[in-house]
Amino acid sequence: MGTGRLYAAVAAGGFRRYATYRVATAAGVFTNTVFGLILAYTYLALWDQRPHLGGYDQAQAVTFVWVSQGLLMTVAVMGGGFEDELIERIRTGDIAVDLYRPADLQLWWLASDLGRALFHLLGRGLLPLVFGALLFPLALPVSPLTWVAFLIAVLLGTLVSFAIRFLVALCAFWLLDGAGVSQLAVLTAIFCSGMLLPLNVFPGALGEVVRLLPWSALLQAPVDILLGTADPLPTYGFQALWAVLLLALGRLVQSAATRRVVVQGG
Numbered sequence: 001m002g003t004g005r006l007y008a009a010v011a012a013g014g015f016r017r018y019a020t021y022r023v024a025t026a027a028g029v030f031t032n033t034v035f036g037l038i039l040a041y042t043y044l045a046l047w048d049q050r051p052h053l054g055g056y057d058q059a060q061a062v063t064f065v066w067v068s069q070g071l072l073m074t075v076a077v078m079g080g081g082f083e084d085e086l087i088e089r090i091r092t093g094d095i096a097v098d099l100y101r102p103a104d105l106q107l108w109w110l111a112s113d114l115g116r117a118l119f120h121l122l123g124r125g126l127l128p129l130v131f132g133a134l135l136f137p138l139a140l141p142v143s144p145l146t147w148v149a150f151l152i153a154v155l156l157g158t159l160v161s162f163a164i165r166f167l168v169a170l171c172a173f174w175l176l177d178g179a180g181v182s183q184l185a186v187l188t189a190i191f192c193s194g195m196l197l198p199l200n201v202f203p204g205a206l207g208e209v210v211r212l213l214p215w216s217a218l219l220q221a222p223v224d225i226l227l228g229t230a231d232p233l234p235t236y237g238f239q240a241l242w243a244v245l246l247l248a249l250g251r252l253v254q255s256a257a258t259r260r261v262v263v264q265g266g
Contacts, residue, residue, distance in 0.1 A: 006103060007111040014115025018123070025123045028073060032128040036069040040136060054200035059139040060227050064198050066132030067226060068219045070125035074117050074154060075161045075218040077189045079182060081116055082109045083169040087182070090172040099258050106250055110162055117158045139227060146225070149232040153222035156239035160217040163246030164189075170250065173257040194220035200229075214242040 018025075040062050047058040056064065073080065086109060089095045098105055132138060141147065168185045172178035190196060192215035199211050199220045210216060217239040224230035 007107055010108055010111040011115035011118075014112035015119045016115075018116050018119040028124050029127045032069045032072060032124060033131050036066055036128050036132055037135075039065045039069070040132065054198050055229060056198065056200070056227070057139070059137050060229070061198070062132070062136045063138040063140060063227060064194075064223050066129050066136070066138060067223050068194060069132075070129045071121075071154065071157075071219055071222065072195065073120035073124045075157045075193075076113075076117070076165065077161070077193050077195050077218055078186050079165065081162075081165060082113050083165040083178075083182065086166075086169040087172045087178040090169070090178075091176060106166060106247070106254055109166065110159075113162045113165075114158065121154070141226060141228065146228065150222055150226040153225045153232070153235060153239065156236060156243060157218045157222050159243040160214050160239060160246060161189075163243055163250055164214060166250045167246065167253060170253045170257055189215050189218065192216065193218040194223070198223075214246060217242055 043061045043065055044058060047053055047056070047061045051058070053061070072078065086095075089098065098108070101108075133140065164185065168181050169178060171181045175181065192199075192210045192213050194216065199207060199216055201207070202210055211220070221230065221235050221239055225232050225235055
């Protein structure tokens with residue numbers, strides 16, 4: 001099997017794996033919908049008092065809620081992807097088998113995570129958005145090109161998310177238990193991705209800083225492209241820069257971890 005076919009099979013396996021969790025998927029759709037309702041009515045009240053807060057009108061603000069709820073699992077803002085399994089394999093020592101396989105560790109898990117992300121985009125992303133569109137006047141674009149541009153940003157955001165979570169998981173080589181780092185990463189992602197509030201709402205220097213951090217590539221960047229408040233090309237450049245930097249850092253850490261395993265195994 002060629003290298004490309006190998007990783008395509010891994011991605012397909014990741015998709016099928018999450019597709020088997022039908023009850024969990026239904027529960028996730030329900031949860032995203034409930035939180036979407038809570039946030040939507042909260043945003044309506046907030047934007048009623050502060051029209052055009054963050055540069056959004058009320059319809060755009062509510063659209064931000066439903067699109068971001070649909071993307072939470074796709075870009076794994078709160079984790080729930082491969083990282084827990086990878087941390088466990090490092091803790092038990094099974095990672096040694098993975099490192100000696102004729103496949104790159106980072107690319108293997110990336111392919112699996114892309115399959116997971118595609119399933120969640122289709123399985124958990126569409127229904128909350130459709131539900132929100134039925135209840136609220138959303139500012140959704142009519143141009144197919146805008147939707148294509150949005151999906152490209154979602155893909156880049158998924159790459160950034162993977163790169164962050166891969167680095168978090170690799171910390172287990174030195175910490176043995178990566179739970180603490182994982183929890184810290186989740187809290188940071190919740191605050192800095194736009195999950196709670198659009199980053200455009202954050203005041204002053206705080207807003208400028210969080211919009212420059214990699215987590216803004218997860219939700220804020222794709223939703224702004226969909227809403228037409230951000231130009232696609234500069235946004236892609238920002239996302240791609242973080243993806244390249246973090247993936248490259250992940251390869252360096254992976255190399256250091258591999259040497260550590262070889263030395264210990266020797």
